[in-house]
Amino acid sequence: SQTIHQWPATLVQPVGSPLSLECTVEGTSNPNLYWYRQAAGRGLQLLFYSVGIGQISSEVPQNLSASRPQDRQFILSSKKLLLSDSGFYLCAWSRTSGGFSYEQYFGPGTRLTVT
């Protein structure tokens, strides 16, 4: 069966510090990978998605970047955090079939507080 991991679970960082959140998927190959952010009491906003190693698409301009160094690894980064980067970050994966990906499965999330 497939499993998705995220770490750390919780992170408190000062403004201006760097960020690295990691997501890995087990039990599948060549998944589509996604990063979402959820502000308190709100829905999910798609930040980045990747259809393969080194292939990253950004949905919104922001202070963050993403990388996919391996097939089942997805990293969310920032060089200098802003207060507005605080939130709950979710990684997700989906299968691909004929280029169209279906439902997404989510990791446990990382709660980031920028102070």
Add this chain to the structure above:
Amino acid sequence: AQTVTQSQPEMSVQEAETVTLSCTYDTSESDYYLFWYKQPPSRQMILVIRQEAYKQQNATENRFSVNFQKAAKSFSLKISDSQLGDAAMYFCAYRSLARQLTFGSGTQLTVLP
């Protein structure tokens, strides 16, 4: 642009009763998928049910079923025999070939004992 609207920010239901959560969406596409996700207090998103737009039959997963009205662009979730563990935030979501997964703003469901 595709939008997903959940007009009920909060709902409550008595344990063992039935509740229906509403969702409408706006699209000009004919081929797409609709989903309901559940987010309990742990905040992990859990897929509850999915519906393919080309299927007329409403999807069902145990106590969860949907009422998919394609012409009306409506996709409601019915939870039967509600249990305390059903208490969560529920998100409706839309996915098409041209668009990534788009979520509604969510409905917070409270189950009363």
